[in-house]
Amino acid sequence: MSSPTPWPALRVTYIVTASNQSDLDARVESLLLEQTVELPRVALRDKFVLENILGRLISVKAMDATKYSVIIDFPIIATADDPAQFLNVLFGNSSIQEHVMLADFELPTDWPGRKRALPGPQFGTAGLRKITGVPDRALTSTALKPIGLSNERIAQLCGLFAQAGVDVIKDDHGLANHSFHPFVERVRGCQKMVREANKASGRKSIYAPNLTGTPTVVLEQLKVAQEEGVGAVMIAPMLLGMPFMAEIVAQHAKLPILGHPSFSGATRISPEALFGKLFPLYGADATIFANFGGRFAYSKETCGQIASALTKPAISQLTPTLPMPAGGIKYHQVADVLSFYGREVILLIGGGLYEAGNDQALRARAEEFVRHVAEFK
Amino acid sequence: MSSPTPWPALRVTYIVTASNQSDLDARVESLLLEQTVELPRVALRDKFVLENILGRLISVKAMDATKYSVIIDFPIIATADDPAQFLNVLFGNSSIQEHVMLADFELPTDWPGRKRALPGPQFGTAGLRKITGVPDRALTSTALKPIGLSNERIAQLCGLFAQAGVDVIKDDHGLANHSFHPFVERVRGCQKMVREANKASGRKSIYAPNLTGTPTVVLEQLKVAQEEGVGAVMIAPMLLGMPFMAEIVAQHAKLPILGHPSFSGATRISPEALFGKLFPLYGADATIFANFGGRFAYSKETCGQIASALTKPAISQLTPTLPMPAGGIKYHQVADVLSFYGREVILLIGGGLYEAGNDQALRARAEEFVRHVAEFK
Numbered sequence: 001m002s003s004p005t006p007w008p009a010l011r012v013t014y015i016v017t018a019s020n021q022s023d024l025d026a027r028v029e030s031l032l033l034e035q036t037v038e039l040p041r042v043a044l045r046d047k048f049v050l051e052n053i054l055g056r057l058i059s060v061k062a063m064d065a066t067k068y069s070v071i072i073d074f075p076i077i078a079t080a081d082d083p084a085q086f087l088n089v090l091f092g093n094s095s096i097q098e099h100v101m102l103a104d105f106e107l108p109t110d111w112p113g114r115k116r117a118l119p120g121p122q123f124g125t126a127g128l129r130k131i132t133g134v135p136d137r138a139l140t141s142t143a144l145k146p147i148g149l150s151n152e153r154i155a156q157l158c159g160l161f162a163q164a165g166v167d168v169i170k171d172d173h174g175l176a177n178h179s180f181h182p183f184v185e186r187v188r189g190c191q192k193m194v195r196e197a198n199k200a201s202g203r204k205s206i207y208a209p210n211l212t213g214t215p216t217v218v219l220e221q222l223k224v225a226q227e228e229g230v231g232a233v234m235i236a237p238m239l240l241g242m243p244f245m246a247e248i249v250a251q252h253a254k255l256p257i258l259g260h261p262s263f264s265g266a267t268r269i270s271p272e273a274l275f276g277k278l279f280p281l282y283g284a285d286a287t288i289f290a291n292f293g294g295r296f297a298y299s300k301e302t303c304g305q306i307a308s309a310l311t312k313p314a315i316s317q318l319t320p321t322l323p324m325p326a327g328g329i330k331y332h333q334v335a336d337v338l339s340f341y342g343r344e345v346i347l348l349i350g351g352g353l354y355e356a357g358n359d360q361a362l363r364a365r366a367e368e369f370v371r372h373v374a375e376f377k
Numbered sequence: 378m379s380s381p382t383p384w385p386a387l388r389v390t391y392i393v394t395a396s397n398q399s400d401l402d403a404r405v406e407s408l409l410l411e412q413t414v415e416l417p418r419v420a421l422r423d424k425f426v427l428e429n430i431l432g433r434l435i436s437v438k439a440m441d442a443t444k445y446s447v448i449i450d451f452p453i454i455a456t457a458d459d460p461a462q463f464l465n466v467l468f469g470n471s472s473i474q475e476h477v478m479l480a481d482f483e484l485p486t487d488w489p490g491r492k493r494a495l496p497g498p499q500f501g502t503a504g505l506r507k508i509t510g511v512p513d514r515a516l517t518s519t520a521l522k523p524i525g526l527s528n529e530r531i532a533q534l535c536g537l538f539a540q541a542g543v544d545v546i547k548d549d550h551g552l553a554n555h556s557f558h559p560f561v562e563r564v565r566g567c568q569k570m571v572r573e574a575n576k577a578s579g580r581k582s583i584y585a586p587n588l589t590g591t592p593t594v595v596l597e598q599l600k601v602a603q604e605e606g607v608g609a610v611m612i613a614p615m616l617l618g619m620p621f622m623a624e625i626v627a628q629h630a631k632l633p634i635l636g637h638p639s640f641s642g643a644t645r646i647s648p649e650a651l652f653g654k655l656f657p658l659y660g661a662d663a664t665i666f667a668n669f670g671g672r673f674a675y676s677k678e679t680c681g682q683i684a685s686a687l688t689k690p691a692i693s694q695l696t697p698t699l700p701m702p703a704g705g706i707k708y709h710q711v712a713d714v715l716s717f718y719g720r721e722v723i724l725l726i727g728g729g730l731y732e733a734g735n736d737q738a739l740r741a742r743a744e745e746f747v748r749h750v751a752e753f754k
Contacts, residue, residue: 241618
């Protein structure tokens with residue numbers, strides 16, 4: 001399995017937990033398929049897909065009795081040179097599987113689309129040192145906080161830190177466009193204080209406002225910040241969306257970006273809260289989640305709670321939406337699954353249909369799936 | 378502590394792990410402070426902040442020997458009626474702490490800004506049933522896959538499923554704007570097949586393309602999809618950014634949204650890969666992460682690896698950037714921290730300065746911080 005790949009590859013190291021060899025084999029195979037083709041191997045018949053899309057297992061090494069370091073190469077073309085799809089290939093669905101952790105990855109050296117997908121930092125160390133006028137020592141930084149102060153007070157604090165000689169004075173990541181310290185006035189006030197302190201001291205302290213909100217709001221904030229001449233901006237990309245940060249950097253920002261880790265551990269949201277509440281609150285009319293008994297690990301109880309939260313929202317005035325359980329449902333198990341969810345559901349079956357074989361078999365199985373659902377009482 | 382809160386509250390249930398009472402007390406206090414003011418209690422002096430921003434502990438209940446259900450009320454005004462800041466208050470920095478899990482939350486009933494922050498589903502069950510013409514049974518769904526097929530083949534599969542009577546035929550979430558199946562032609566081809574099948578059958582099957590990429594790209598895809606008359610679209614909000622989905626729903630989408638769970642377990646990315654590689658690849662010039670020994674749990678080794686990945690990027694052509702360790706660094710420990718990171722670093726100290734007291738003390742401590750760094754050899 002470890003012959004060199006015939007295409008430029010994204011090489012990913014996962015840590016896979018398994019209690020025995022057959023578990024391990026199954027999990028490694030599933031991981032390899034999940035991140036690109038997301039179909040059972042038996043359902044893969046297209047030559048281009050088999051040769052150019054399917055990943056290749058490079059190595060499996062035991063780390064201890066139950067943990068294995070698994071290296072897989074994925075063809076870089078699977079990423080479509082797109083920042084969202086790159087993350088999806090790297091750790092999309094597999095991120096949901098309890099027994100998989102993304103440990104590391106390497107980009108191919110020959111990837112002409114890399115900058116289109118992933119802009120990389122535009123200023124970096126050299127740019128930050130130049131802007132702050134600090135050629136060689138470590139830089140200092142502090143935060144303007146807490147949220148709830150007046151803009152006058154925040155600007156005063158900013159001036160205090162600039163006078164004290166702190167290099168990078170950033171907003172706390174909790175400072176949004178609150179009514180009690182609206183963004184535009186805050187940025188103007190802070191930047192004025194930094195400018196005045198710098199003028200007096202000869203230093204080049206910078207103020208870095210926190211950009212947060214939806215893309216339209218954030219781009220407007222960036223525009224204001226740049227017009228006011230701030231030295232950098234702060235963004236929490238796991239909160240705003242990693243692909244959005246990439247677009248900001250590639251297309252809009254003319255200054256350095258400070259990346260903030262907020263929301264980066266977001267998986268520790270219970271599935272009930274994430275899929276049952278947050279997805280609909282942010283606007284989803286149907287929410288896909290991993291069905292019990294499939295290749296992901298949610299319990300029947302968890303699935304029931306997600307479905308119930310979607311179909312009978314506890315949040316007042318929120319319209320009911322449809323659960324869309326998926327992942328390993330077999331076409332002949334439809335009645336069982338419906339007995340559990342009832343009729344307020346979209347049953348999503350993918351691989352379970354494609355396994356049927358050629359188009360005639362696939363059509364027959366799809367019809368059977370449709371019939372099972374129609375006939376269910 | 379459990380008197381009713383004087384303001385409309387976001388009530389959040391966290392599960393906190395602690396091995397003894399003093400650990401528990403410290404972790405609960407830290408959690409309460411972390412999600413809004415992010416300062417030690419001793420540094421909170423502003424009356425408005427104390428009365429209107431600081432959260433209130435409602436209850437702590439033991440679930441077993443080491444797990445506790447902790448309910449905290451946060452003032453809803455802390456969310457600024459903004460979708461990104463809402464997530465930040467709900468589970469921003471605390472998501473990074475190993476011993477905290479977000480279990481559940483409740484919105485206040487009296488929150489006039491709710492729809493501005495969180496649009497909620499616009500179509501829901503009723504809309505999806507109407508669009509698909511399925512008044513009461515469960516709906517059926519399948520996916521077009523794998524990536525790597527030609528657009529002709531994908532459209533053919535879409536037609537096959539529509540003829541078989543599947544209600545919702547969605548793109549696999551891995552179908553992006555790949556060169557081998559570009560988005561616009563794919564959507565046109567699939568939608569044509571569905572239209573023709575529906576015409577012949579009298580059914581109302583729908584095709585739901587996968588929207589993915591940066592905001593600009595996704596909005597363009599949405600426009601095309603809507604012009605072609607598709608019945609719904611699919612979005613993976615944890616991949617694209619939850620606030621972006623909210624904006625799409627509130628401002629752009631005239632059709633139902635299927636929410637996909639890809640990347641929703643993203644915390645199982647090692648900190649080295651997430652902060653050391655992904656943040657700079659997506660464009661961060663400096664990356665804030667939790668320093669060792671502070672209130673987050675990274676080891677010295679992990680911090681060293683993150684810093685090394687940022688300052689000496691292994692990815693060719695990527696400019697070096699600055700690590701920005703933060704979280705509990707004390708101003709008098711600067712030399713220790715610098716001994717570890719060297720000079721290619723931005724030291725970020727927040728609470729450790731604010732603890733000093735009034736503005737005079739704060740200024741003196743900030744100057745001392747600056748001097749420690751300047752004098753470090």
